Amino acid sequence: MTDEYANPWLYRLKWLYMLLLVVTLMSPVLYVMYISFNANGFGARAYDFTFEWYRLVFSDTLLLNALRWTLTLAVVVTCITVPFAVLAAKYYKTAQNKLPIVFLLLAPLFVPPDILGSALLVYFKSLNASFIWLGDQLGTSMFDGWFRLSFFTAVIGLIIYTIPYAFIVVLITMGRYRTEQTEAARACGADGWRAFWDIEFPQIRAGVFSACSFCVILVFNEYTRTSLLKGGFDTFTTVLISQMLNTGMSPQSYAMSSMVAFTAIAIIGSIIIFTLIRTESLSRLARAKAEPVMSS
Amino acid sequence: MSETTIATDKAPAVEVKNLSKHYGPVKALRNVDLTIAAGEYFVLLGPSGGGKTTLLRTIGGFHKPTEGQVLLHGRDMSHLPPDKRPTTMVFQAYALFPHMTVLQNVSYGLKVAGIDRKQAEEKAAAMMDVVGLSGFAERKPHELSGGQQQRVQLARALVLDRDILLLDEPLAALDAQLRKDMCLELKHLQEKVGITFIHVTHNQEEAMTVADRIALVADGNLVEHGKARDIYRAPVKKFTASFVGENNMLSGRVSDVNGVSCTVDVAGSQLVVQKRGQQVAHGQPVDLSIRSELVQLSRANGSNNAGDGHSILGSYDEAVYLGLTTSHLVRLPNGVEMTSRTISDAVDDLPTPGDPVRLHWQPEAIRLHTS
Ligand SMILES: Nc1ncnc2c1ncn2[C@@H]1O[C@H](COP(=O)(O)OP(=O)(O)O)[C@@H](O)[C@H]1O
Ligand SMILES: [Mg+2]
Numbered sequence: 018m019t020d021e022y023a024n025p026w027l028y029r030l031k032w033l034y035m036l037l038l039v040v041t042l043m044s045p046v047l048y049v050m051y052i053s054f055n056a057n058g059f060g061a062r063a064y065d066f067t068f069e070w071y072r073l074v075f076s077d078t079l080l081l082n083a084l085r086w087t088l089t090l091a092v093v094v095t096c097i098t099v100p101f102a103v104l105a106a107k108y109y110k111t112a113q114n115k116l117p118i119v120f121l122l123l124a125p126l127f128v129p130p131d132i133l134g135s136a137l138l139v140y141f142k143s144l145n146a147s148f149i150w151l152g153d154q155l156g157t158s159m160f161d162g163w164f165r166l167s168f169f170t171a172v173i174g175l176i177i178y179t180i181p182y183a184f185i186v187v188l189i190t191m192g193r194y195r196t197e198q199t200e201a202a203r204a205c206g207a208d209g210w211r212a213f214w215d216i217e218f219p220q221i222r223a224g225v226f227s228a229c230s231f232c233v234i235l236v237f238n239e240y241t242r243t244s245l246l247k248g249g250f251d252t253f254t255t256v257l258i259s260q261m262l263n264t265g266m267s268p269q270s271y272a273m274s275s276m277v278a279f280t281a282i283a284i285i286g287s288i289i290i291f292t293l294i295r296t297e298s299l300s301r302l303a304r305a306k307a308e309p310v311m312s313s
Numbered sequence: 314m315s316e317t318t319i320a321t322d323k324a325p326a327v328e329v330k331n332l333s334k335h336y337g338p339v340k341a342l343r344n345v346d347l348t349i350a351a352g353e354y355f356v357l358l359g360p361s362g363g364g365k366t367t368l369l370r371t372i373g374g375f376h377k378p379t380e381g382q383v384l385l386h387g388r389d390m391s392h393l394p395p396d397k398r399p400t401t402m403v404f405q406a407y408a409l410f411p412h413m414t415v416l417q418n419v420s421y422g423l424k425v426a427g428i429d430r431k432q433a434e435e436k437a438a439a440m441m442d443v444v445g446l447s448g449f450a451e452r453k454p455h456e457l458s459g460g461q462q463q464r465v466q467l468a469r470a471l472v473l474d475r476d477i478l479l480l481d482e483p484l485a486a487l488d489a490q491l492r493k494d495m496c497l498e499l500k501h502l503q504e505k506v507g508i509t510f511i512h513v514t515h516n517q518e519e520a521m522t523v524a525d526r527i528a529l530v531a532d533g534n535l536v537e538h539g540k541a542r543d544i545y546r547a548p549v550k551k552f553t554a555s556f557v558g559e560n561n562m563l564s565g566r567v568s569d570v571n572g573v574s575c576t577v578d579v580a581g582s583q584l585v586v587q588k589r590g591q592q593v594a595h596g597q598p599v600d601l602s603i604r605s606e607l608v609q610l611s612r613a614n615g616s617n618n619a620g621d622g623h624s625i626l627g628s629y630d631e632a633v634y635l636g637l638t639t640s641h642l643v644r645l646p647n648g649v650e651m652t653s654r655t656i657s658d659a660v661d662d663l664p665t666p667g668d669p670v671r672l673h674w675q676p677e678a679i680r681l682h683t684s
Binding site for chain 1: 404
C-alpha cells in the first residue's frame with residue numbers, strides 16, 4: 018500500500034492530518050449530538066444524560082408528520098431519480114458526442130440552490146396561471162391544481178437537484194461495462210430485460226445502491242429548494258429551521274439535528290464499510306488465484 | 314465470375330436480398346444481394362468503413378434493415394431480434410461479462426435456455442477443452458490474455474449449437490503472430506463443428522487463410538464474391554484487384570478488339586489481354602492488373618524490344634528487400650510505377666537505377682477490368 022522506504026513519520030503525520038481534518042469538520046455536529054443528550058439543554062453547566070428530547074420529538078405530531086413527509090419525499094424522489102440516472106448513464110455510454118450530455122446533466126450542480134429554487138418557483142407560478150387561464154378558456158377547472166405548489170412541485174425540484182449526483186455515482190460503476198456485453202448476451206439468447214438484469218445490473222449494483230443512499234440523504238438534508246417549492250406540508254429541515262428562526266434552538270431541535278446528521282453518517286458509513294470489506298475480500302480472492310497467466 | 318455454391322439440398326444458411334442500411338444521411342449498405350450456403354466459411358473482406366460490420370450485424374439482428382430482407386434457412390427474419398435468430402456472435406473485444414468467471418461466461422447461454430446447471434457446466438467445460446481453455450474455468454476475463462479472451466467468446470458462442478456463427482474482426486486486437494496461429498485454429502474449428510461461419514476482416518491474409526468464399530465489401534457495396542482462390546487469381550473488378558494480393562494496376566485505352574482478346578494501349582505499349590466475357594469497345598478506357606510475382610524483369614537491349622503484347626519497357630528505379638522476396642520497382646514512360654517481385658537473391662545481376670529494363674509475363678497472367 019505505502020512505499021516501504023518512505024519515512025514512517027511522514028506516514029503517521031498524514032494520518033494525523035486526516036484525523037484532524039475530520040474532527041474539525043465534524044466537531045460541530047458531534048457537539049450538537051452531545052448536547053442533544055443533555056437533560057439541561059444547551060449552555061447548562063451540568064450534564065445529565067437523557068433520551069427525553071428524542072422522546073419529545075417522537076411524541077410531537079407536527080414533527081412526526083414532518084418526518085413522514087420527508088421520508089415519502091425521499092422515497093418518491095429516489096424511485097424516480099435513480100432509474101433516470103441509470104438510463105442517462107446507459108445512454109452516455111453509447112453516445113457519440115458525450116460533452117453535451119455531461120453538461121446538461123451536471124448543470125444543476127452549478128446553479129446555487131436559492132436561484133434554482135426561486136427560478137422553479139416563478140416557473141411553476143406562471144405555469145399554474147397559464148393552466149388556469151387555459152382551463153377558463155376551455156370552460157373546465159381540470160387543469161387548475163396542476164402546478165400549484167405541492168408535493169409534486171417539490172419532487173420536481175428535488176429530482177433536478179439529485180440527478181447529477183446519482184448520474185455520476187452510477188456512471189463510475191459502469192467503468193467496465195461496454196454495450197458489446199449486452200449484445201453478446203442477446204446473441205446468447207437473452208432478451209433485453211434478461212440481458213440488463215444478468216449483465217448490466219450486477220456491474221452497476223453498487224452504484225445504484227449508492228445513488229439511492231445519496232438521494233435519500235440529499236432529500237433529508239435539503240432545505241432551500243424544498244422550502245421554496247413545497248405545498249402545504251413540512252419536512253424535518255423546514256420545521257427545524259423555522260423553529261430556529263422563530264424561537265431559537267430548543268433541546269428538541271438539537272435532537273432533530275442529531276437525528277438528521279446521524280442518518281446521513283450512518284448511511285455513508287455503512288457504504289464505506291461495505292465497500293472496504295468487499296474490496297478486501299475481492300483482493301484476497303485475487304491473490305489466492307494469482308497463478309502466472311500463460312500467454313495466448 | 315466462377316460462382317459455385319456448395320451443393321446442398323437444404324436452403325442456404327443466409328440470403329440477403331436487396332439490403333440497404335442507412336444511418337441518417339450515411340448509406341452504410343446499398344442494395345446488397347448475397348447467398349451463403351450452410352456449412353461454408355464465408356469472409357466479408359474490405360477496407361474499414363466499407364460496411365462489413367453493418368452487414369454482419371444486420372444478419373445477426375443488431376440492426377434493422379432500412380430496405381430489403383435477411384433470410385436465414387429460407388425464413389425471413391429481418392424483423393426478429395438477435396435472441397430469436399439461429400445466429401450467435403463473436404465480437405472484436407470487450408464483450409466478455411467481466412463480473413463472471415470463464416465458466417459462467419461460457420455457460421451463460423445455456424443458463425438462459427433453461428438447461429440445468431450441472432449439465433450446462435459439463436457442456437461448457439467440454440467446449441472449453443475444444444477451444445483450448447481447460448484449466449481456466451475459474452478465471453475472470455481480466456485475468457486472461459487477449460487470445461484467451463477470444464477463445465472464451467468462441468466457446469460461449471459455439472456451446473449454443475446455433476448453426477450460424479458471426480465473427481466481427483475476431484482477431485484484430487491480437488498481435489501478428491497470434492493472429493496467424495488463431496486463423497488456422499478458427500479454420501480447423503469450423504471444419505470440426507461444421508456450422509456456417511461468417512467472418513469480417515480487413516486483413517486479406519486472414520481472409521485467404523480461413524475462407525471458403527470471400528465477398529468484397531467497400532463503400533456500402535458488395536463488390537465481388539467468389540471462392541477465395543478465384544478472388545485472388547482472377548478478380549473481375551478493378552477494386553478487388555487493387556485490394557487483394559499485390560497487384561500492379563495499369564490504365565489504358567482499348568486499341569483493338571478481336572474475338573476473345575483485345576489490345577490495350579498502356580503508355581505507348583500494346584498489351585494483349587483476354588476479355589473474359591467483358592464487353593469492350595474501341596477507344597474505351599480500361600484497367601489492367603497483374604500480380605507482382607508474375608512479372609519478370611530483364612535488361613532491355615535492342616534484341617528483346619517490347620512488342621509481343623506481353624511486355625512493357627521502363628527504367629529501373631530501386632530494389633526493396635522484404636526478406637523472403639525482393640520488390641523491383643520500375644518506372645514506366647507515363648510515370649506509373651510497376652513492381653516485379655522475385656524470391657530474394659534470385660537475381661544476382663541487378664540493374665542500376667535508370668537502366669532501361671523490360672517487364673514481361675505469361676499471356677494469361679494479365680487481367681482486364683472494365684469496372
Ligand atoms: N451507429 C452508426 N451511426 C452512424 N454511422 C455509422 C454507425 N455505424 C457505422 N456507421 C457508418 O457506416 C459506415 C460503415 O461502417 P461499418 O459497417 O462499421 O464498416 P466496417 O465494419 O466495414 O469498417 C461507416 O461510414 C460508418 O461511419
Ligand atoms: Mg467493422
